[in-house]
Amino acid sequence: MQQTKRRVIALVDCNSFYVSCERLFRPDLKRAPVVVLSNNDGCIISRSTEAKQAGIKMGEPLFKAKYLIDKYKVKVFSSNYELYGDLSRRVMKVLKNFSPDIEFYSIDEAFLDLTNIQIDNIEAYIKNIREVILRWIGIPVSIGAASTKTLAKVANHVAKKSQKGVEEFISKDQSYVDEVLKTFPVREIWGIGKQLSKFFINNNFHNAFQLKSVDNSWVRKNSSVVVLKTIHELNNICCFPLNFSYTARKNCIVSRSFGEKIIEINDLKEAVVNHCITAAERIRSEGLIVKSVYVFIKTNKFKDGYTSLVKKIDLPIATNNTLELVNVCSKAVDSIYVKGLSYSKAGVLFGELEVKDNYEKNLFSHLNQNLDYLMKVIDDTNVKFGRGTVSVAAARINNNYKMKRSHSSKIDTSFLKFVPIVKTG
DNA sequence: TCTGGGGTCCTAGGACCC
DNA sequence: TCTGGGGTCCTAGGACCC
Numbered sequence: 001m002q003q004t005k006r007r008v009i010a011l012v013d014c015n016s017f018y019v020s021c022e023r024l025f026r027p028d029l030k031r032a033p034v035v036v037l038s039n040n041d042g043c044i045i046s047r048s049t050e051a052k053q054a055g056i057k058m059g060e061p062l063f064k065a066k067y068l069i070d071k072y073k074v075k076v077f078s079s080n081y082e083l084y085g086d087l088s089r090r091v092m093k094v095l096k097n098f099s100p101d102i103e104f105y106s107i108d109e110a111f112l113d114l115t116n117i118q119i120d121n122i123e124a125y126i127k128n129i130r131e132v133i134l135r136w137i138g139i140p141v142s143i144g145a146a147s148t149k150t151l152a153k154v155a156n157h158v159a160k161k162s163q164k165g166v167e168e169f170i171s172k173d174q175s176y177v178d179e180v181l182k183t184f185p186v187r188e189i190w191g192i193g194k195q196l197s198k199f200f201i202n203n204n205f206h207n208a209f210q211l212k213s214v215d216n217s218w219v220r221k222n223s224s225v226v227v228l229k230t231i232h233e234l235n236n237i238c239c240f241p242l243n244f245s246y247t248a249r250k251n252c253i254v255s256r257s258f259g260e261k262i263i264e265i266n267d268l269k270e271a272v273v274n275h276c277i278t279a280a281e282r283i284r285s286e287g288l289i290v291k292s293v294y295v296f297i298k299t300n301k302f303k304d305g306y307t308s309l310v311k312k313i314d315l316p317i318a319t320n321n322t323l324e325l326v327n328v329c330s331k332a333v334d335s336i337y338v339k340g341l342s343y344s345k346a347g348v349l350f351g352e353l354e355v356k357d358n359y360e361k362n363l364f365s366h367l368n369q370n371l372d373y374l375m376k377v378i379d380d381t382n383v384k385f386g387r388g389t390v391s392v393a394a395a396r397i398n399n400n401y402k403m404k405r406s407h408s409s410k411i412d413t414s415f416l417k418f419v420p421i422v423k424t425g
Numbered sequence: 426t427c428t429g430g431g432g433t434c435c436t437a438g439g440a441c442c443c
Numbered sequence: 444t445c446t447g448g449g450g451t452c453c454t455a456g457g458a459c460c461c
Contacts, residue, residue, distance in 0.1 A: 038429035
């Protein structure tokens with residue numbers, strides 16, 4: 001009888017990705033503690049090993065980490081998503097050479113299906129991937145290989161802590177894997193977050209090994225189907241298949257916290273309109289149209305009296321036209337605005353997105369042809385001459401809600417002046 | 426003083442229907 | 444006295460991820 005081939009899934013994860021991107025252009029910071037901040041310079045979202053060792057926590061607000069940053073002379077960067085996106089694309093392109101079956105999981109992670117690739121030595125193979133990425137792009141990665149995504153994640157954690165930077169469970173005995181799982185806290189398991197780990201610890205499941213032998217019906221009764229799948233995956237049963245094809249997204253959110261608190265309705269409207277314009281541009285560039293629009297404004301969630309006001313609008317005809325959408329969003333602000341509150345965040349969510357070409361042509365669609373053309377002209381102009389060259393009047397910029405970004409490296413890979421200079425002997 | 430943004434999926438509960 | 448029950452659909456909110 002022919003045995004089914006065991007799956008081989010490798011998870012490639014860039015180490016401290018945003019920090020690594022900044023370091024590419026600042027080789028002097030190679031061994032220095034470095035952190036990268038979220039939008040508005042709010043929280044720490046990427047840390048170098050040295051910064052982790054200094055005790056700086058993931059997701060910590062900058063002001064809370066100030067003491068450690070000063071003490072250890074940590075270098076701080078605002079985020080530069082254009083740069084990270086560019087380097088991400090380069091890493092992914094190289095990875096594709098090692099397996100055409102690749103799932104681009106996030107900006108700094110990809111799953112490679114190596115099942116059908118002729119490999120004699122799995123560790124040597126993933127080690128080579130690691131070396132090529134480092135040599136060609138300059139980004140350090142860790143790679144874990146196993147028979148399921150969840151186990152590949154575990155292997156990747158091990159890889160991150162090892163000198164080799166790679167770890168594989170494929171050629172190892174189950175007893176070896178079990179020993180690893182015994183040291184692996186439930187909280188670290190992919191899919192087990194803060195709440196679930198609390199629940200499992202309360203029920204005396206502390207590590208991945210304990211969790212993988214839990215009674216299935218008990219899990220199903222007391223938790224969700226996703227958790228059950230996760231547990232199957234720890235037992236080498238594949239429940240999360242790789243997704244190789246591009247699937248259109250279902251939602252598009254654009255939101256920002258304000259640099260300074262906002263009280264006036266016109267300032268709120270201006271922010272919402274600008275987010276609406278950005279979201280409309282995004283969905284147009286992906287060939288999507290929106291059926292339901294949510295507009296939300298919020299006060300500071302860390303203060304008493306936190307208020308979140310939301311308005312949902314179902315559009316009679318799905319669209320991606322900025323002018324229509326701006327109108328809808330602006331009216332939505334009117335309908336939810338409460339005077340006297342101090343707002344700290346606003347945003348729009350486009351839901352029920354659909355691929356435009358698939359959307360059934362309706363009786364009125366021909367009316368939009370001129371507007372479609374207008375949108376195309378505006379988008380093309382903005383690509384050519386820079387964002388916001390052509391916009392709608394309601395989006396006047398008075399900078400009231402502009403983002404804080406005071407530590408930016410301003411690296412732009414499309415400018416020659418940022419190309420690093422190498423001096424040879 | 427200062428606390429990110431953008432996604433997905435699941436579930437509980439309400440409304441409604443037969 | 445006794446107040447069905449099951450199915451579907453929708454939505455808000457929660458939990459998770461990076």
